[in-house]
Amino acid sequence: xxxxxxxxxxxxNLTLDVSGKRDDGFHELETLFxxxxxYDIVSLERRxxxxxxxxxxxxxxxxxxxxxxxxxxxLMEDFPQVTGVxxxxxxxxxxxxxxxxxxxxxxxxxxxMNRLFGLDLTKVQMEDYAARIGSDVPFCLYPLSAVxxxxxxxLTEAPEGPAMWIxxxxxxxxxxxxxxxxxxxxxxxxxRPNLExxxxxxxxKDLERIYxxxxxxxxxxxFDLQPRLRDWERDLSVLRADRVMMTGSGPTLVAYFxxxxxxxxLAAQWTQPRWDVLLSRTLSKAEVxxxxxxxxxxxxxxE
Numbered sequence: 001x002x003x004x005x006x007x008x009x010x011x012x013n014l015t016l017d018v019s020g021k022r023d024d025g026f027h028e029l030e031t032l033f034x035x036x037x038x039y040d041i042v043s044l045e046r047r048x049x050x051x052x053x054x055x056x057x058x059x060x061x062x063x064x065x066x067x068x069x070x071x072x073x074x075l076m077e078d079f080p081q082v083t084g085v086x087x088x089x090x091x092x093x094x095x096x097x098x099x100x101x102x103x104x105x106x107x108x109x110x111x112x113m114n115r116l117f118g119l120d121l122t123k124v125q126m127e128d129y130a131a132r133i134g135s136d137v138p139f140c141l142y143p144l145s146a147v148x149x150x151x152x153x154x155l156t157e158a159p160e161g162p163a164m165w166i167x168x169x170x171x172x173x174x175x176x177x178x179x180x181x182x183x184x185x186x187x188x189x190x191x192r193p194n195l196e197x198x199x200x201x202x203x204x205k206d207l208e209r210i211y212x213x214x215x216x217x218x219x220x221x222x223f224d225l226q227p228r229l230r231d232w233e234r235d236l237s238v239l240r241a242d243r244v245m246m247t248g249s250g251p252t253l254v255a256y257f258x259x260x261x262x263x264x265x266l267a268a269q270w271t272q273p274r275w276d277v278l279l280s281r282t283l284s285k286a287e288v289x290x291x292x293x294x295x296x297x298x299x300x301x302x303e
Contacts, residue, residue: 001116002046005294007039008108009143009283010099011136012166012247012254015193016216018184026135026151027181032158032198033136035143035283036166040101041090041293042068042108044116048084051076055089067106070133075113082117094276096174098248100136100143107140115295127155144288145202147195161202161210163282165263169236170252170276171229175222177249184221192217207258211243222250229253239266252276 015032022028053062053069063069068087076082087109093101110129114121121129123141130137135151145158193215201209223230229246233253236244240262241255257263260281267279 001295002298003044003294003296004112004116004292005041005043006108006112007291007293008042008093008104008140009035009288009291010038010040010093010101010104011035011139011143012099012168013216014210014214015195015198016218016248017192017195018181018217021185027184028150029148029152030195031148031152032195033139033143033146033148033152034161034164035145035288036099036168036280037283037287038093038099038168038278038280039291040093040105040108042105042112043086043088043090044109044112045086045088046084046116047086050084052084052086053089054087055091057089057091057095060089060091060095067102067133067137068109071106071109071129071137072113074129074132075110075117075119079117079119082113082119085113085116094168094170094252094278097168097170097252097276098246098250099168099252100140100248103134103136104140104143106130106133106137107143110137111141127153142288144283144285147199158199159202160285161282162205162207162258163284164207165257165260165279165281167236167241167255167257167263167267167270168247168252168276168278168280169232169255169270170278171232171272172274173226173251175226175250179225180218180221180249183225184218187220187224189217189220191215207242211256214243214245216246216248218249219246222246226251236266236270239269241266 194213197213
């Protein structure tokens, strides 16, 4: 192949629990990832030599600090047939929002280059490369529904669950993931998510059971550092969301609905200036498997 263009889907966390700090400095966590229909567009094209990264968001790094660039570099290092690649990113997922925008771009590069250069990497091999790049990258290889443990990179398949409409509400500031995890040790955690009950709700498509048992312990840290987030979460709840919760390490708040109409109504009502307000929904298996937008064959393949 010469060129591949694909969707790189974001994620939310329906549950996120932290049990302590590990010897390697990371925190031991257990989380339920869910892919959402919000995506960046990642284009990959063969080039004679080196990695060239272009992006429509000029604020992002265009070198090794970008996870998409790093993903290409790790494959180029191990496979001599990977001579060079041009990567173009069209960003639709807000940056530093807890939605895996950088991780999903990296995952798309791994998936696309595996096909572009005929590397024939297995699922296990792909997950190994992904885990080297970032904790959320393994899930983003196939972003449907999975439980993540360890740093989040050890995955167990989970039921697809019922469709959920969501409104993603990101304030005009970011939060440091490292600071959120470190500060967690300074706050009291009053309630934790019940993963088993949420999984049962996913299996039986029981939205009420899912909403009742969801939770994210990182809220306690984030809300302590940024008390306004707690106020905004309450404000969103007043607008008749079925459930409101922070995703990942924040600061994005997610309002959940069982129907599109309620989600659209809330999205129209939230008029805070300079906020990202995005209407989305959870992904289906068919959408994850059909994320290729375009590919162009080489002359040999066309023959």
